Amino acid sequence: MGELVLTTYDWVPEFPRGYVRDLRARWALEEAGLPYRMAYTPFDNRPADMLAHQPFNQVPWLTDSGVNYFESGAIVLHIASKSDRLLPADPKARADAVSWLFAAVNSMEPAIMPWFILSLSPEKDSGAMSIFAGHLQQRLDRLEAVVASRDWLAGAFSAADIMTADALRLADRLGGLSAHPACKAYVDRATARPAFRKAHADQMAHFAAADGLRAG
């Protein structure tokens, strides 16, 4: 098996810690039990060759024996394809898991982000906010019915739950799940998994150690 190397920033400010998207990849790697190593790229002065790995000048990216993946969805799907723990073998369940993984990145997260961004801005009580808050509530209403009826989106826990639960964590961070208790319980269920806890602790420890290096 080739070497898996996951790259994230060498340091980030306090606010994004615990939410930088290498978390999703770490979580998937821990669930899959695949060996990997971390690599770091400067947050402050981003080298020009970073664009060859990630064309939007962001993190994370993953290399698998030198083959480069960017976008957390593509990275998690690739990790999932290497393990029977993150994608079901049954064709119907597998199609469901891949569909839900895309729902996380193209239906749920895009409904959460505008609401999240405006919640932290001077526009938090604006007319635009009511448009995006309404859209988010519609999406959460649909998801609520699903996760009230089953623990995981595609039957067994899958890569779709990593992507969905991590997107929902952002909404939860600002109280956005308060009217959707089944969504909140789903996030709590997902983040109680040992693989999430390890991934989260590892990210937090890395950035905390980076503070020490900066101060030194």
Place this chain on the structure above:
Amino acid sequence: MGELVLTTYDWVPEFPRGYVRDLRARWALEEAGLPYRMAYTPFDNRPADMLAHQPFNQVPWLTDSGVNYFESGAIVLHIASKSDRLLPADPKARADAVSWLFAAVNSMEPAIMPWFILSLSPEKDSGAMSIFAGHLQQRLDRLEAVVASRDWLAGAFSAADIMTADALRLADRLGGLSAHPACKAYVDRATARPAFRKAHADQMAHFAAADGLRAG
């Protein structure tokens, strides 16, 4: 080979015609040269069992020998996996294509949609609009450099170009590519392909015929 059935609405109002997301799936199917048939679900009175195919009560969905896919990204990726015309065989190019496909749904389209929605709302000159317009410009700036240097995102034309170009069409519809001529030229290049033209004409013809049935 199993039967591919793509489901869209029986009718939609004028404004979304030519942009309903079954277009992406039709386009991919035409590029791949795979036989398929269309099926239709009511736009006005959506049957309860629609949620079993599409949990957000939207279209499209695709069944392949009875296996159900929803989310345009999942559908197009599945179609692409059945053809050598939409995903390169070389591992590096293939990883690049899948990564760009996720970039379309999770980096480009989510930057376009808030801008598009506010552009059509009373909030079009708001502070929120300037936040989202700025974010869209940043994304387009990065994409501009890429599509100025090559015709297609992953070397040869791929599923990533279907998803990216169709997302950019929404921005282009409201003049959002005016400061990004290479992005505009990329959309023009993609939509000049016979497979896009066939897919677009088929969708437009279907909805036009549905008007006739309603009027009758």
